[in-house]
Amino acid sequence: MEVAKLTDVTRVYKIGEVETRALNGVSLTIGNGEFTSLVGPSGSGKTTLLQLIGCLDQPTSGKVVIDGKETTNLNRNQRADLRKGTIGFVFQFFALIPTLTAYENAEMPLLLNGKNAAERKQRVMELLKAVDMTDRAHHRPDQLSGGQQQRVAVARALATNPKLILADEPTANLDTENGEQVMEIMKKLNKETGTTFVFATHDPRVIKYATRVVTLQDGLITNNGKASAK
Amino acid sequence: MMNYFKMAYRNLGRHRRRSILSGLALAMGTALLMFIAAFFQGEMRSSMETTLRLNSGHIQVQDADYDPDKLSVAWEYLIENPEQVAAQIEAIDQVRAATPRLFASGIVSALDESIGVQIMGIVPDSSANDPYRQLVSGEFITADDREGIVIGYPLAESLGLKVGDQLNLLVNTSEGNVDEQKFAVRGIFSTGTTAYDKGIVLLPLAKAQAFSGAGNHASIIFILLKDREQADVVAAAIQGSGYQVKTWTELNELLVLVNDFSNAYLMIINLIILGVTATVIVNTLLMSVFERTREIGILSAIGMKGRQVVTLFLAEASLLASGGITFGSLIGWALSAYFGKVGVYFGDLGISNDMLLQDRIYTYLTLESAVNLIITAFIITVLASLYPARMASRMEPVEALHGN
Ligand SMILES: Nc1ncnc2c1ncn2[C@@H]1O[C@H](COP(=O)(O)OP(=O)(O)OP(=O)(O)O)[C@@H](O)[C@H]1O
Numbered sequence: 001m002e003v004a005k006l007t008d009v010t011r012v013y014k015i016g017e018v019e020t021r022a023l024n025g026v027s028l029t030i031g032n033g034e035f036t037s038l039v040g041p042s043g044s045g046k047t048t049l050l051q052l053i054g055c056l057d058q059p060t061s062g063k064v065v066i067d068g069k070e071t072t073n074l075n076r077n078q079r080a081d082l083r084k085g086t087i088g089f090v091f092q093f094f095a096l097i098p099t100l101t102a103y104e105n106a107e108m109p110l111l112l113n114g115k116n117a118a119e120r121k122q123r124v125m126e127l128l129k130a131v132d133m134t135d136r137a138h139h140r141p142d143q144l145s146g147g148q149q150q151r152v153a154v155a156r157a158l159a160t161n162p163k164l165i166l167a168d169e170p171t172a173n174l175d176t177e178n179g180e181q182v183m184e185i186m187k188k189l190n191k192e193t194g195t196t197f198v199f200a201t202h203d204p205r206v207i208k209y210a211t212r213v214v215t216l217q218d219g220l221i222t223n224n225g226k227a228s229a230k
Numbered sequence: 231m232m233n234y235f236k237m238a239y240r241n242l243g244r245h246r247r248r249s250i251l252s253g254l255a256l257a258m259g260t261a262l263l264m265f266i267a268a269f270f271q272g273e274m275r276s277s278m279e280t281t282l283r284l285n286s287g288h289i290q291v292q293d294a295d296y297d298p299d300k301l302s303v304a305w306e307y308l309i310e311n312p313e314q315v316a317a318q319i320e321a322i323d324q325v326r327a328a329t330p331r332l333f334a335s336g337i338v339s340a341l342d343e344s345i346g347v348q349i350m351g352i353v354p355d356s357s358a359n360d361p362y363r364q365l366v367s368g369e370f371i372t373a374d375d376r377e378g379i380v381i382g383y384p385l386a387e388s389l390g391l392k393v394g395d396q397l398n399l400l401v402n403t404s405e406g407n408v409d410e411q412k413f414a415v416r417g418i419f420s421t422g423t424t425a426y427d428k429g430i431v432l433l434p435l436a437k438a439q440a441f442s443g444a445g446n447h448a449s450i451i452f453i454l455l456k457d458r459e460q461a462d463v464v465a466a467a468i469q470g471s472g473y474q475v476k477t478w479t480e481l482n483e484l485l486v487l488v489n490d491f492s493n494a495y496l497m498i499i500n501l502i503i504l505g506v507t508a509t510v511i512v513n514t515l516l517m518s519v520f521e522r523t524r525e526i527g528i529l530s531a532i533g534m535k536g537r538q539v540v541t542l543f544l545a546e547a548s549l550l551a552s553g554g555i556t557f558g559s560l561i562g563w564a565l566s567a568y569f570g571k572v573g574v575y576f577g578d579l580g581i582s583n584d585m586l587l588q589d590r591i592y593t594y595l596t597l598e599s600a601v602n603l604i605i606t607a608f609i610i611t612v613l614a615s616l617y618p619a620r621m622a623s624r625m626e627p628v629e630a631l632h633g634n
């Protein structure tokens with residue numbers, strides 16, 4: 001079964017009189033358990049595409065189906081609910097809440113999903129262990145290195161066991177070693193839990209982990225990169 | 231349940247100085263308003279009490295034709311046999327004191343200075359005259375004194391009179407003539423209200439009647455009740471033919487009006503000042519919202535709903551409000567308590583006898599007005615914060631993904 005299915009999607013940004021066709025009729029299916037990279041030159045529409053898959057944004061035209069649900073007609077709250085239960089995000093900058101500790105950051109999606117204290121504690125400990133951050137659980141983001149912050153972000157993205165994790169250039173601000181470490185963790189989680197990952201990236205180090213590489217150019221998919229075992 | 235307050239507290243801590251400053255703005259506003267409220271109430275209370283105690287009493291019985299502005303002692307305007315009438319009224323249960331008073335207009339002169347005064351003939355023994363028994367020096371007059379007079383401290387000062395000195399008193403008599411006699415100053419009183427004390431001299435009723443030609447008459451029966459709320463009941467009980475019976479609300483229409491309006495004034499002042507302080511809070515929150523655009527986007531991306539974002543910011547506002555208002559209330563309360571003891575000296579405000587004020591105003595804070603203020607301040611602050619909070623909740627999560 002597919003986790004995400006986009007049909008003939010366009011996204012036009014309008015700033016004043018200027019229209020930018022960021023996506024120009026994209027159809028794409030993301031299967032369960034994929035570890036997929038979106039690649040393409042800067043401005044080709046990778047981020048835009050991730051935002052649409054992640055229900056952070058809505059297409060100008062076309063259809064986006066996530067986990068079997070048609071999302072085009074959902075209101076803000078319904079989209080928030082869908083994200084909360086189904087999708088995890090890892091961003092290029094280490095998007096943690098600066099006032100919360102690593103532990104509390106990872107806990108946030110569980111709180112939003114109404115999990116009780118015992119469940120939360122168990123799950124957060126499990127997650128921090130998975131990303132090897134147990135000993136830094138009670139540090140604030142500004143007390144962590146970029147790689148450590150990104151690992152916490154991965155833990156947070158995984159917290160509610162989402163079907164799909166979307167990552168926009170997750171390694172762009174990391175050095176080689178940290179970048180590899182974060183990718184290793186994600187790859188491992190992908191294998192162990194079957195969680196689907198989609199990356200937007202320029203980074204060859206990320207691409208080499210991918211089981212499928214989708215290439216975008218000027219808002220169009222030029223290579224669908226049919227899944228190939230790695 | 232999310233712990234919004236924990237997050238709110240930490241968020242406020244990110245810009246500690248800014249949070250403290252805006253909390254302080256609210257504190258200052260609250261303290262100021264509390265003090266203003268205490269001052270207003272003290273002033274109204276003082277004014278009401280002083281006016282009732284010195285000038286109007288709780289009830290007055292007057293002749294049907296009496297005109298308080300004329301100070302005429304022509305018999306047709308006066309009550310006959312006043313001591314008898316007063317005695318009957320004093321027998322009523324709710325009445326604390328009822329005493330005749332005769333008012334005449336006169337001129338006091340000593341050396342080469344003259345000052346127009348109101349001559350008040352009183353029954354010296356009545357407890358209604360207690361305010362005048364506050365003597366700065368000398369003794370109070372007695373009922374059978376024929377040469378003695380009691381005058382107020384400011385009058386004595388301006389005429390350079392001391393106890394034992396002689397003064398010359400002119401009076402407009404009932405026949406429309408002027409009579410004149412020398413009196414010895416027996417005592418100098420001070421009621422604490424300069425405006426009143428400088429314009430009145432006291433004679434024993436019998437002497438005042440004889441001097442002005444008023445015969446066995448008085449201008450009013452001055453009545454004090456045990457409880458002023460009983461005025462209507464008592465007034466109904468003493469209605470008699472040829473008299474008019476007036477309660478303190480009728481006698482002090484201006485004062486009652488001012489009193490009623492003072493609450494409205496206070497409310498307006500509250501709204502203005504709280505409006506200003508709320509703006510400071512709103513501004514602080516707006517800055518936070520703009521600074522935290524990305525953070526709000528992240529929270530939204532991981533599934534926080536608009537309503538929850540609003541709650542988060544309202545939690546911040548209410549923490550700030552609680553802190554500021556609590557601190558401000560403490561200061562306001564302390565100021566009110568201090569000036570409630572010590573008073574604020576204004577001196578002679580020169581207000582008419584319709585609205586007497588003591589020279590020193592003692593602030594008076596009621597629990598009710600303090601609680602009202604605290605609740606109003608809190609509600610206004612939180613309501614005002616809805617604007618930045620809603621603004622935050624409307625931000626698109628897309629912002630978060632845009633990177634730097
Ligand atoms: N919010 C926006 N408003 C207007 N135009 C936008 C907006 N976001 C993206 N665009 C435009 O849409 C096109 C696609 O942008 P997008 O961010 O998806 O590219 P990208 O492939 O992620 O690029 P990069 O590799 O630089 O991150 C670009 O031309 C961009 O300028």
Ligand SMILES: [Mg+2]
Nearest residue numbers: 046047048200
């Ligand atoms: Mg991008």
